[in-house]
Amino acid sequence: MAFPVNLILTLIFSLPHLSSASFTPPDNYLLNCGSNTNASFSTRSFLGDSSNQASTFLSADRSISLSDQNPPPNSPALYHTARVFPGGSSPQSPAYRLHLTTKGTHFIRLHFAPFKAPTFNLNSAKFSVSVNGFSLLTTFTPTSSVVVVKEFILKIDSPVLEISFLPSKASTFAFVSAVEVFSAPKDYIIDQGTKRVVPNSAQIFSNLSSQVLETVHRINVGGSKLTPFNDSLWRTWLVDDDYLLLKGAAKRAWTTHTPNYQSGGATREIAPDNVYMTAQEMNRDNQELQARFNISWEFPVGSRSVLHLVRLHFCDIVSSSLNQLYFNVFINDFLAYRDVDLSALSFHVLASPFYVDFVAESDRDGMVRVSVGPSDLSNPARVNAILNGVEIMRIVSPVSSKVGYGKKNVVWIVAGSVLGSLVLLSLLVLCCLCFCRPKKKKSRTKRSESTGWTPLRRFRNSSISRTTEGTVSSNGYQTLRISFAEIQSGTNNFDKSLVIGVGGFGMVFKGSLKDNTKVAVKRGVPGSRQGLPEFLSEITILTKIRHRHLVSLVGYCEEQSEMILVYEYMDKGPLKSHLYGSTNPPLSWKQRLEVCIGAARGLHYLHTGSSQGIIHRDIKSTNILLDNNYVAKVADFGLSRSGPCLDETHVSTGVKGSFGYLDPEYFRRQQLTDKSDVYSFGVVLFEVLCARPAVDPLLVREQVNLAEWAIEWQKKGMLDQIVDPNIADQIKPCSLKKFAETAEKCCADYGVDRPTIGDVLWNLEHVLQLQESGPLENTEEACGDVTGSGTTARQGLTSDSNTERDSGDGTSGIIDSSQVFSQLLNNAGR
Incomplete structure (x- = not known):
């Protein structure tokens, strides 16, 4: 009888001997704020800050105890009260003064449970929090009724710890529901060995223990959620499912044996047993994947280009003996640790916990990406990589926020105001001078990726809305705005009977505009910001390009928290359905x-239509649409990226795409090139020929992956045996030979061995010529050389097969074949 993985993990974690041993911190303050009674929470007792026992802790002279008159059922008593600090004309004294017995690193956890009371609606609070004069939170406000816990780790060198809650202005207030302050274990944060992850160099990050850290993510990789009951430092560890990219690349691993803790490695205070007893490893059983690939996670951290401490936890629970496991670690697509050997790091003890600290900046999208993948030292028979846990902590830049406005402070405030005014005036003068100067045309197009959500109306009359293709007017995106009311009317209020497709972004509806133009309306999940990068990418790219074989963007809507894209309607739908x-x-x-x-x-125009080109990243049969005359157009540019600059060979990026179509080299190395699109297009060619999905897990193992299966038949010279029976008797042998060789070259393991899309285009036009005028028999002389070198191949290029490309006014022009196919006509071209 098979048991679900989740059930097994739950049974493991419920065993009594797995509960972490109690840790006794020298300093341990637990306060139930706004109450005169104690409250039990996560096996600990929080002292009411209004009780006699806590009378020396609460030092604020003006504060209010607040109670929730209608607390949610089964909610912890800790969140039924709050301490409120109203705003006023003069600064307040610190809220809490706590005397410490030991200096050093401490945990500070602040609990905020925003409930509504007759006098205060805690959701409307807006305030800052400081500790010993340093700001930890600035203009903080709860965004919903959900409890928020903020955790900070910092070094305290004073015998007294003061916590202040400062309303942002006189009309607002501050509050807190519970406070935890306790000593961290010795050497919880150490200064030695922390590596700063930067491109092309190795640096050591110094004085980590002196930094203020704010916990952003704490993840039990491969395991279940852990509550404070299972952690000696009363931490909560979440599951990694929501952060794991390409879930099929990972497989859960677990053990029922307690970790082998050794001196110099991790301890139970660094992470509990349960973190080290579960992991994600490479899913080598997945037939859709190649032998070598990375497992990747993407963690949103909210802020861009900010330093974070990334703590990774490892414990080799997947090897049967020592020295079997070698792997690499990447952070933000940069190599952070090469050839990790857990056997050596854990003093040659199997299943011994170990952790590594890195410092890295969040990327331009406010993300931190972590990947593990096989090392070159890996035994081909035991290729694997694992990860047990992840912690990400923002390195806070402390800002002094000392309480009190003395005369010196007032002088500095006045002086700062005067100086600021002078600087502002100078900037205004400089801006006027800049606007008066004639603007130079930019010689290089902007990258098409977004760096965050900026309402498109802000781009009006900006450089991003005036593209070199001439497809957008001087009003930029404004000319493409369509009101929500018009879209709602044109889709009969998004009638489900008009749904013509469903994708990762949302549903696609058939609709019409006021002028009766038929359109396809792609609606993101209402109110969700999850698809923002795809939304912006589509608009940015489709307003820059126009081509007969690319689906046109008619307009967009961003009203009422909606993200809606409107395209030309393609009557015949996706290629796959035919x-x-x-x-x-x-x-x-x-x-x-x-x-x-x-x-x-269309794909060739994407790759060559601008100085950098555009890489689609999601070519598949469902993203090739057909109009009423069966003219093909490439669609869905939500994952598209600008290509590499002239001095670059690739774009480093997290892996995105669809199983079965994903370039294996891109998957392994996370380096994107236009050859990644060529691989995906090669899979589409086999799909067209064989009329079956790119991946079909219901088939026998050797047939699951279409590209691998078709190439095996091609190598045996028997590809005709798996051709779609509906067309088997229509294909001339010479046409099939050329088509199959083209598809096989597209699906080469390495990008350098694949043709360009220009090569592929010419070969397909040659295939069509052979189909229409070629011989009935399959001979080498008649079929020629598929690579395009040789007399027969060059004769196959006629004026009818020239590649279409739009000119600046949106009309189709002709590219000279000698330019497009220079690699074909020159044997030294590739």
Whole structure:
């Protein structure tokens, strides 16, 4: 009988011997704020700050005890009261003064439970929090009724710890529901060995223990959620499911054996047993993946280009003996630790916990990415990588916020105001001078990725809205805005009967505009910001480009927390629905070739239509749409990225794409090139030929992955045996040979061995020529050389097969074939 993984993990964690041993901190203050009674919470007793026992702790002269008259059922008593600090004309004294017995690193946890009371609605509070004069929170306000716990780790060198809650202005107030202050274990944060992760160099980060740290994420990788009951420092560890990219790349691992703690490694205070008893390892059983790949997690941290401490926990619970496991660690796509050998790091004791600290900046999207993947030292038979836990802590830059406005402070405030006014005046003069100067045209297009959510109306008349393609007017994105009312009317209030597709972004509806133009309306999940990067990417890219074989953007809507994209309507829908899985009549072989050629033309324009080019990143049969005349157009640019600059070979980025179509080299190295699109397009070619999904897990193992299966038949010279029976008798042998060789080259393991999309386009046009005029018999002389070198191949390029490309006014022009196919006509080209 098979048991679910979650059930097994739950049973493991419920065993009594797995509860972490009690840690007794020298300093241990637990305060139930706004109450004169104690409250039990996570096996500990919080002292009422209004009780006689706590009378020396509460030092604020003006504060109010507040009680929730209608607390939610089964909610902890700790969150039924709060201490409120009203705003006033003069600064307040510190709220709490706590005497410490030992100096050093301490945990400070602040609990905020925003409930509504007749006198105060705690959701409307706005305030700052400081400790010993240093700001930990600035203009903090709860955003909902959910309890918020803020945890800080900092070094205290004073015998007294003062916590102040300062309303942002006189009309607001501050509050707190509970306070925890307790000593951290010795050497919880150490200064030695912390590596600063930066591109192309190794640095050591000094004085880490002197930094103020704010906990952002604490993750039990591969395991279940852990509550304070299972942690000697009363921490909560969340599961990693929501942060794991490409879930099929990872597989849970667990053990029922207690970790082997050794001197010099991790302790139970660094992380509890349960963290080290579970992990994610490479899912080598997944037939969709290649032998070597990375497991990646992406953690939103909210702020861009800010330093974070990234603590990674490891414990080799997957090896049967020592020296079997070697792997690499990446942070933000940079190599952070090469050839990790847990056997050596854990003093040659198997399943011994170990942790490593890194300092890294969050990226431009406010993310921190962590990846583990196989090392070059890995035994090919035992390729693997693991991760047991992740902690991410923001390194806070302390800002002095001493209480009190003395005469010296007033002088400095006045002086600062005067100086600030002078600086502002100078900036205004400088701006006027800049605007008066003639603007130079930029010679280089902007990168098309977004760095966060900025309402598009802010781009009006900005450089980003005036593209070099001439497809957007001087009003920029404003000309593309469509009101929510018009979209709502045109889709009959988003009638479910009008749904024509569902994707990762949301539902797609058939609709019409006021001028009766038929459109496809892609609506993001209402109120969600999850698809913001895709939303902005689509708009940014589709307003820069226009091509007959790319789906056109009609407009967008961003009203009422909506993210809606409106495209030209493609009557025949996705290519996939004309190959298999629907009632549509199958396309003929000639129609399929014309569709592939059209899609290749659109993709070629993406790759070559600007100085950097654009990499689609999600080419598949559902993203190639057909209009009423079966003209193919590439769609869905939500994952697209600008290509590498002239002095670069690739773009380093987290892996995005679809299983079965994903370039294995991109997956392994996280280095994106236009050849990644070529690989995906090669899979589409096999899909067109064989009329089956790129991945079908219901088939036998060797047939699950279409590209691998088709290439095996191709190498045996028997690809005709797996061709779609609907077209098998339509294909001339020479046409099939050229098509199959082209698809096989597209799916080469390494990008350097793949053709460019320009090469692919020419080959497909040659395939169509052979289909229409080629011989009935398959001969080497008649079929020529598929690489394009040789007389026959060059003769195959006619004026009818020139690649279309838009000119600046949106009309289609012709690119000279000698330029587009220079690599084909020159044997030294590749």
